[in-house]
Amino acid sequence: MAELIKLDGLTKCFGELLAVDAVSLSVEAGQVLGFLGPNGAGKTTTMRMVAGFMEPTAGSASVCGHDVIDDPVGVRRNIGFLPEGAPTYGDMTARSYLEFIAEIRGFDGGEKRRRVRRIVEMVALEGVLHQRIETLSKGFKRRVGLAQSLLHDPPVLILDEPTDGLDPNQKRHVRDLIREMSAEKAIVISTHILEEVDAVCDRAVVIGKGSLKADGTPEELRARAAGHNALVVTVPQAHTAAMDAVSDVPEVASIDRLSEAEGFVRFRLVSDKRKNLAPMVSDWLRGRSIPFDEMLVERGSLDDVFHAITEGDSDA
């Protein structure tokens, strides 16, 4: 697969402040990359540099083979960019704004009308086409911004917080849209909504204090959580005493008693190497004839990983 976005040692300083510190990464067609990080981590700055809005202090970035410094207009032609907050000209109607974008993207006459009609259908703007953008609700404004970035069907999409401020239905709609388009495009979305990473991304990158902290599939990231593959077991109260010996199972590092209810006790067993304990523990329980009511493998939460990585906890 072709590398559509390539960052090499991309760095941005604002005076003394190092906002983006030598970020290298590449995104291929067919990939949806989730760009995660706390506010101020450098997500927006990185995206702005890729979109050709800011010049890097050092390093390079290219989009579809066009370098952002040498050929910014070439980059902009191949990119659909939704800036943070989806700024649009509020005094224009949605239709005249999208027609302006279509013209500046080089579409005229019938092709312009066809493009605008298609995109309006795609993001469901039919009802508000003749309203001034500043009078629209937040969700519609965001959709106008999204329409603007998709109008020319670009091979590369950079969306800075595309679902920020949308209601759950609108969020789902935008995510569906991103997934539909993902087959042949390279898409980068920034977000701090972690469920979104699960919903649309097949790769996630965590950035903290300007540099890359983690890069992998959401599943791989999750495996880095401290509680990944912890096992929750519920046994009848009569057998609780016998459970203390479960630490004989070599992989079990700790046992927590979670709760007691209706004659059952829940335990949480954590592996020190984040291995799946289910096979060994179930063998062990069966060997001792301890009946169990429930056995559940917990998956690490992205929240925990995110927190651990960006707060500088080396354990993750």
Next chain:
Amino acid sequence: MRNTRIIAKRELTSYFATPVAFVFIVIFLALTGAFAFYMGGFFGRGQADLEPFFAYHPWLYLLFIPAISMRLWAEERKTGTIENLMTLPVSTTEAVIGKFLAAWVFSGISLALTFPIWITVNYLGQPDNGVILASYAGSFLMAGGFLSIGSCLSALTKNQVIAFIAAATVCFLFTMSGVDLVLNFFRAWAPDILVDTIASFSFLTHFNAVTKGVIEANDLVFFASLIVFWLFANILIVELRKAR
């Protein structure tokens, strides 16, 4: 060229999207008329010409042109639309020129709508219409000069009020640079050549020359190079500061 035209068209439409343009034009027409008739003594001087009308243009422009130019870039930066605009496939030069042209066309429309005074003076007597035409051209060129300054300074700030005041101040200095108030400040320490140069930057000097009915190459070159210089500075400033 194409991109410049599209940007200019969008910009010009947005002047008329709100009542601002109409309010502006009405007040501009009222004031140009009022100055010509009351302060210029249009009727009293017993001559069929538009000199009292054009004589106040530099001073009216000091108020009106910064009001047109202040939003050009300051508003884009304030609302963040500059991030949208500058990530479209247009060069900074195309964007700067497109916006400038839109503002210039708008000021041209305002100026053209003063035509009733031209009809009036032709009805009352036999003015030299060549001089009037030259004066209109001069006034339009001067508006372009003011606008290029205003557009450039508007790119320096997110605040339209600051853009307005900065543009009005710099335009005032350019208008006044031929008078002793300004020149004396420089005479104290600057070499003569600099003082002469500053004096030659005066809008008034060049505008007055044109309103005499003589469009000379050096006046045209003055306004043209002034516009080019400020728009060039405008491009640099947008490049440097767009993301701040």
